[in-house]
Amino acid sequence: MKEFFFFLIFVFLITNINPIAYASKNSTSWASLKYNKTYLRTGPSKNNKVIWVYKRKGLPFKILRQKDEWSEVLLPSSQKGWINSSQISKKRNVLIQNTKSSVELALSSQKEIIITDKNLKTLAYVKEGVIAALSSCMKELCKIELKVKKDKYFFKNSYKLTGYIRRDFLWGVD
Secondary structure (H helix, E strand, C coil), X not given: CHHHHHHHHHHHHHHHCCCCCCCEEXXXXXXXXXXCCEEEECCCCCCCCEEEEECCCCXXXXXXXEXXXXXXXXXXXXXXXXXXXXXXXXXXXXXXXXXXXXXXXXXXXXXXXXXXXXXXXXXXXXXXXXXXXXXXXXXXXXXXXXXXXXXCCCCCCCEEEEEEEXXXXXXXXX
16 A cells, blocks of 8 residues: 555656656747747757748747747747747737638728727728737737838838727737
């Protein structure tokens, strides 16, 4: 009976504290790409094959788990892979995308993606693929900040546009 009890403790310790485990599961968190060139790999090492090279600084992704200085991530394209922690920014960004089907769009009164002020007055129209900084989210609306770049014909200086967008147009929020 005593041996059986020690065997149960041994099995419990092996299954819950396994130093050989591939990677530890953490609660998911959000981050973004730190540089304009980031390698997504098949595993947590530079020896692993490069799946994809992302060339879009600020692109948001979900961190699924971590192993040493590597993080397994999920990108907006549903691609999973490993990124070195040196390539990760903790800045919270979102990707503007239309997740509605063509049928839902046809039935919807809102045909374009809009950014509004707090009184729901339209400030701007945006296209899919725009990256914005996430400030906060309420039930259906999220406050975002966009960098509007200087254009030689329209604006004298670059500026930041702060407004609200419907949550279902954003990738990178829970």
